[in-house]
Amino acid sequence: MAMEYGQEYGPEYGRGHGPAHGPHGVSRHPAGTGDRRHRPPAGLRAPFEARSLGEFAYVLLSLPLSVLVFTFAVTAVSLGAGLLVTFLGVPVLAAALAGCRGFGALERARARGLLGLEVAAPEPLRARKRGVLAWTGAVLKSGASWRALLYAVLHLPWAVFSFTVAVAVWTTGWAMLTYPLWFWVFPTYAGQDGLQLYGDTTHRIYLDNPFEITVTALVGLLFALAAPWIVRGLTTVDRLLVHGLLGPSRLVTRVVELESDRGVVVDTAAADLRRIERDLHDGAQARLVGLAMDLGLAKEKLREDPKAAARMVDEAHDEVKTVLQELRDLARGIHPAVLTDRGLDAALSSVASRCTVPVRVDVDLTERPAPAIEGIAYFTVSELLQNISKHSHARSAAVEVWRTENRLMLQVADDGVGGADAAAGSGLAGLAERLDAVDGILVVDSPAGGPTRVTAELPWRSDRLG
Template identity: 75%
Template sequence: MAMEYGQEYAREHGRRPRPEVPGSGPGRRPLVPPALAAPVAGRTWREFGYLIASLPLSILMFVYAVTMVSLGAGLLVTFLGVPVLAAALAGCRGFGALERARARGLLRLDVADPQPVRPKKNGAMAWIGAILKSGTSWRSLLYAVLHFPWAVFAFTVAVTFWSVGWSLLTYPLWRWVFPMYAGVDGLQVYGSEDGRHTFYLDSTFEIGVTAAIGLLVTLATPWLIRGLTTVDRVLVTGLLGASRLDARVVELESDRGVAADTAAADLRRIERALHDGAQARLVNLAMDLGLAKEKLREDPQAAARMVDEAHGEVKTALRELRDLARGIHPAVLTDRGLDAALSSLAARSPVPVRVEVDLPERPAPAIEGIAYFTVSELLENVGKHAGARGATVDVWQVEDRLLLQVTDDGTGGADPARGTGLAGLAERLGSVDGILTVNSPTGGPTRVTAELPWRG
């Protein structure tokens, strides 16, 4: 069961299916087919507006980039060329920010912002050096140069097809202009200078054919516009969006913050456990032994009882310290690996737990520890919230990933968004490029799957 699910899970790369939009299921059909509604759809008008606005903006970007870069290159024989070139790149970055905002608003393109300029030192020279060294600056300049010819082409094609299609489609509505104001019967297709060979669209059949051709062009134009804006999406994403290195840096910074918060929370938990548990018991133990010492000569029997009670407190404090040490990092995990550690964990669970571990070798110690504490927290949730009669823990390897799955037959309804601890667990797994998926329909069963890098 575990291996079959693991292969399927690996193929899906841990991604959950997108929720179905109400009213968009197979049982509901739109009143108008999408192909016929495309010319008046909001997406078509937004994309057409994007192409229209691209021409003046691309002209402005192109003129600015070419002028400033040419001026800066020409002045490189002097020191003035360096700040001029930096100003050119900074302006291109500003245009890039404007283009990303347009793409988000009109194309609904979710493109991440690149890393801002971060000079290592204060001062104008440090800022100029950071601008010149930034790959984002040069990619913005390349976008300003390449986008101009494409914007001219896309503007021409989009406006031509748009105007021709709607003009021909609505020709029966405005044909009356020609006989009333031009003295001809209709739109002239061609004509000779002597006026003997002319052709006007004036008969009912010709008008109908003209409108039909206009309808075909109008229906095809949205898909043509969609294809043109696809190129714009590629340009914006590839040249103006965050590079893979920038995205990875942001991800690592976020993961580092999560790891630091997790470590701080663990330290606070350990401090509270020591302060409220073992420390308090040891303080009481010292007081009891002091009283027993004072009563030893006066009332040996009472002193013996107090020593006996102190002995019980010592045992309790030792048990709490062992549990705390096991919570930090159990010795059985270090000595014998996940199989033995998870079996020991299952033996202490209030719910019967079956453990199956199928690993060819041990993963990295850090990954092994995260896997152990993930199962520990999930089993704790099963015991406290699931109302289950039993649970299973499966651990296996798929290529370079470690997968573990905890399944219970409880009431279900587990949701990371409701603050059950699953959201924090997902963040902890994400700090090491792990993934947590929860499948818990109301009524159960609940299946929680975690995927971790192997790093053996």
């Protein structure tokens, strides 16, 4: 598989370094870091940030929407349940669930717009036939429908609580913070010295002198600064509810992922079969056909010209050796015998010896992984080394293999020109898809000018491969 160089890859994922570590010598700070030093702290900016205002707007809208949907859900479901003794109960109940699904779509859109929360739509309805009865059965059988109903019921009490807390904290904070600007309203229009803090039949306390007004404003400032963080904590529960009840279930997500990965595996297997067929047709098969013709001619000349026949037999013998070598190479490309017999260490040393640059191989494994994973690891390293031979212009390379808990780690590094990009549709993209089909990960660090470090992470024993 050809893998082109010439673009830049993502962060380093080297041995002893996780994805969070940046490439060597590359700063993780963005270009605007210097300007951010002059910005106010996050605690002071929070009340005025778009995120905080969006979260507060989300909490404000939650109460009326939840009251509306709760009323609809409880009324419709109760009506449907009461009519189950007749033929009308089932379609009414299905309509109620469909309405809850529609509200779920609205909630996902609201969470996306105000909370920045991306939640995929749940699995669509799967009706085997067309018609009202098939649609009704699909709605009632869908787990997403019942989760949407559960959300409509559970969200109302939480919406009431979060609305009360958010509005109380937010309004109290800003009212107290701005008290120095409007305290004059009380002596002018209310007939009292200021905001009443305490009062009974014999004694009253008003916030009316400069010290008390200042303390009130400072307390209001604390409330105003804390309000966005309190609201953010409240919306965390909303995020969990939307993600857990209105998104796709884990089982369905896993099924979709497996279906996608199965397609990748099938396509890869079909491409490999086509490659093997092409190699056999254009290589060994063509040589064997020519060899048969040469042996036929040698047989005809055996009596007339024994010397010419002997030369033709010698040439056929050489051709047989060539065909055998091609067949060995083809068999090695399917699954090398050395991998089965001796494991990754010997197999990778063998493939490294055929690389055009010196390759250091370090395999640190005390036991062998699953055979399927071992084969994928071998072909991953083989393709990466082939890439180094064709495109990297490197002077040396290194292959490291080790185990981290229940993961098999591979790393292939070279000192070539770098600048590769799997996102550009190169062979690395196909390699990443193959690894993803077995819950693997491919991470590449290849800045322009090099060096290049490609790390593959595979499950020690993949659930998808048994």
